[in-house]
Amino acid sequence: MKIYSVLITISLLVLLACGPTGGGRLKGSVKDEPYVTPVSVKYRVSPGWDGTELKKVVVNGDNSVFVLTDKGVFRDFPGEIISKDLMYSSLADKIPMDISIQEETGYLYYLYADRFLTNMHAGNICGQFPENQYIRLAVNKSGEVLLLGDRTSAVYRGNNKLSDIKLPEDRFIDLQVEAGKFYLLSPTSVYRLDNCQWSRIHRGEGITAMALAGDRIVIGTVDGYYETDEKGTVISEKNNRLPVPEIRKLLSANGRHWFATDFGAYYKDREGIRYFTEERWLDQNNVIDMTLDRSGNAYLLTPTGLNKIHFKEETLAGKATYLQDNLRKYHLRFGFSAEARLLDPEDPTSIRLEDNDNDGLWTSFYLGSQAFRYAVTKEKAAKQYVWESFEPYERLLVIHPITGFSGRTFERTGYIAGDTIPWRPAIDPDWWWKGTTSTDEFVGYIFVASVIDQFIAETPEEKQRVADYIDAIMTHIVSNDYYFIDYDGQPTLWGRWNPAYVNSFAETQFDRRLNSTLTIAGLQLAYRLTGKEIYKTEAYRMMEDHGYLENMKIPMKNIRFTSGFQHQGITMGQDWNHSDDEMAFLTYWVLYHYAFDDTLRDEYKKMINDHWEIEKPERNALWNLLTYGTSGEIDQKSVIWYLREFPADTRRYAVQNSHRKDVEFLPKDSIGNFREQSSRELLPKGERPMNRHNANEFQLDSDRGSNRILAGDEYLLPYWMARYLRVLE
Known part of the structure; x- marks a missing residue:
């Protein structure tokens, strides 16, 4: 454990001193000068x-x-x-x-x-x-x-x-x-x-x-x-x-x-x-x-x-401080980072926090932001905030009687909202927990564990705490034939990494590449944190016997409209799910930094760049920074543009743009425009619908209304990553 910790520390120091390896195009950090924004x-x-x-x-x-x-x-x-x-x-x-x-x-x-x-x-x-x-x-x-x-x-x-x-x-x-x-x-x-x-x-x-x-x-x-x-x-x-x-x-x-x-x-x-x-x-x-x-x-x-x-004249740092304070005041639910709902859209004080299907995933953005913040500033508050939000992750493992299974979220008895089917009474009669945990949640688990291990856990006890957490989850997955097994004894709808499931997808479907990537990243992380040989053995078995490494290297240009595939009655392969981008790029950080050796790391670098190349038109700061922090490629101008254009007002207003005569629209073509890029150029974020990172940045319209408010960690994670990677000074 100590040897692995030293190796990680050395690699991060090299990254800070020299910038990521791999021929990155970064010419130097951008100073956070005041800029004017409407x-x-x-x-x-x-x-x-x-x-x-x-x-x-x-x-x-x-x-x-x-x-x-x-x-x-x-x-x-x-x-x-x-x-x-x-x-x-x-x-x-x-x-x-x-x-x-x-x-x-x-x-x-x-x-x-x-x-x-x-x-x-x-x-x-x-x-x-x-x-x-x-x-x-x-x-x-x-x-x-x-x-x-x-x-x-x-x-x-x-x-x-x-x-x-x-x-x-x-x-x-x-x-x-x-x-x-x-x-x-x-x-x-x-x-x-x-x-x-x-x-x-x-x-x-x-x-x-x-x-x-x-x-x-x-x-x-x-x-x-x-x-x-x-x-x-x-x-x-x-x-x-x-x-x-x-x-x-x-x-x-x-x-x-x-x-x-x-x-x-x-x-x-x-x-x-x-x-x-x-x-x-x-x-x-x-x-x-x-x-x-x-x-x-x-x-x-x-x-x-x-x-x-x-x-208004502002700085990116000032906006980060505002959004962080706002999140702490109005968006924390039992340590989860939560989107807020206005009971009355006309009354900004009528805020209510409710559970979300993916509390574990969304909270990983906030927790990750504080981990990178601590890596940059060494502020004790940032470290405290990480451990505060790690506690609900740990509780999701023990709130029910299923060993190693992590629930989606939890709520006090009598106050659950939305779909009641996945909810079950907890061991504690004062609480209920939500099942049907998916791959989205799993991505949050391994990303959170990795950044805590890299930047927060400093004592042997803290290192062991993170290792025990990921060990429990990965033991459950491996011992249950690479499935998340729910309260009914059956695999959840999306918590599936078994080769029979993963390889049932055509090579033209991204699910095959994505689920292989998640599996190997989780096993690598578990091996590094625990030292248990089974995780390394299983990872190589999956890569060599079941083709997971080759699946991970499927070129993104090969992904296209693929008909004829259904999973439990759900038609798949006929459109692009931008949640897959989100899951992939968060996982790339874990995959690359916890690679077994340099040979694999070089393979991962190529596949990360391959995915980033098709993402560049979306100008997403987080995808850019996760790529730069692994393979070394970046569109720095788009990172700064994204951070500056991100509104401090994170309310999800209704938006209309499809009527505009100044926008050059692209035809929806299932082959040439499979990812649904609606316009030639990306509109500023303040003119588009406010979404999390799992949505299409080229979405032009939204009639969602203005009764939902994002937590703001959609900005905080790329901001603090930019600071940590010295993209932003």
Whole structure:
């Protein structure tokens, strides 16, 4: 045992000093510099004002937010609340026709039925006119106020009218000001006010919006946008490769175009497009107005809500700390890491933790993260957290009378949820336990045991504790002819590693490769931890007599649609199960680090790289890091991209992307696209459904709803692995 421990320690020190062997492409660690990421802030309408219709949003020079409604002017208050602005009693009972912000100064102006005014300049500005002539206003940097009615317009300076100006058309869409000049938009034209006359500077078709951007004008249409110069000459072709080409509103600032539509909002800049929709980002998809504050944050208004896209500076370390604290507070159930359910999706405090079929697998991500954290930091808390979460693994072995069999999970008597069939009374009458344990759970067991052995267990007693745990499980499997035997004396549905089962799969089915890999990894680990010769003998028997080594080396390019195979009535081989990727890559860590010799390790390196090659389009940080920590290959850029794009808000919101016109979709082809890569490029994680690592990263839509919250260990494990492997500094 001591010799094996020393060998493991030496190999890990070499890994830390030199990086993984095998020709890795890592050029150096990436420093965790602060970066800017969008965060959703949803404002609540103050109680008592439910049903208020929101119409327009502006932000003044102090970054105060004002919303024009059918009940008057609302504004922002602490706690992300908007409520009626009662600060000026003389205005509190009045409902404006319009509000606007003066360019440069950021002063707020109000338009009422018979006057316009501002509370700045000591309240001196108050231009009066006959009632109900004007419905829109704009204010330039010189203090000129343009008023727009259905049939006429007028310019005021201060309280004095300078001129009445006839409108060039009966219908207008928008009124804007830029560099002291006023611009008017109709469905066919852009006009500029020159010498108290509206001059057409551009004619087009299907125009819906415009944005003034210095010496350019951005024109939105029913089918994309294009740009003109200040004279109206088109300087860029129409672009309709957009999430939603029918544009309602446009903004342009700091090299970024913002678009509001009836199906969310998005921006486009040199780096690409970011798309914001309900439920993660907006209260609903119908965006009727938008504006930017002086920090570049966007305010997206719907008829029912105000939504802010806040561009927050954060670090990966800071996000890890937040998610770890959050997990400890709200996601630990008897030491298991648990997805939370909201009893009321509208109430974020209505959290309930319930068992999951794969508590042992999901908890391995959290426990693994703390093991790697301890390897990096030597923080006592991290080690404590590992042992805390190892206790439920140990209890799963003894909560029932079946020797060496690990249950899925447990719960107090009378409180089990979901499917009740696999549940049985425990030895302790106060508890029930869940059977039907699967290969998913087994993967969690061996991964947990390996990282505790490598990074946490430091005393002979701790080493023996982990060895006894894995010895009990592997003894059960080996002595029961490579099956998990359940409470009914029969093999569980998926806990099967017997050659008759494994080799019944065609070589074109991944189950044959996967189950062979799990078997050998478990036997290698058990031999290393216990020194019992039976495990080594059995491993070589499986590899040599039953072809498990050759099964493990089946090229991933050979895996394809395979019909005609059923297991207990379940059709298999006709689609790709991304849980298999998850099980395989977690197991690769164990397989490689506990190989019997260098010859096998070299074989494992090749098969790991073979699997990683087809995984690269998914840009999964964990698969990259597990590959790098074994065979030495990595896509470092994707690792950092994944970690930065992973939202700190882990709620599983409903998401829709299949309607987008900016996405190049791939055909579903059972042969060429067996793994169901739905699009050419992977969308940012904040725009996709939030899933665990067992889901397709290219999943575009989800109607799951927002009553489930992931624990966050989906981020924590790759983050701390990146730190440990010096991919991230």
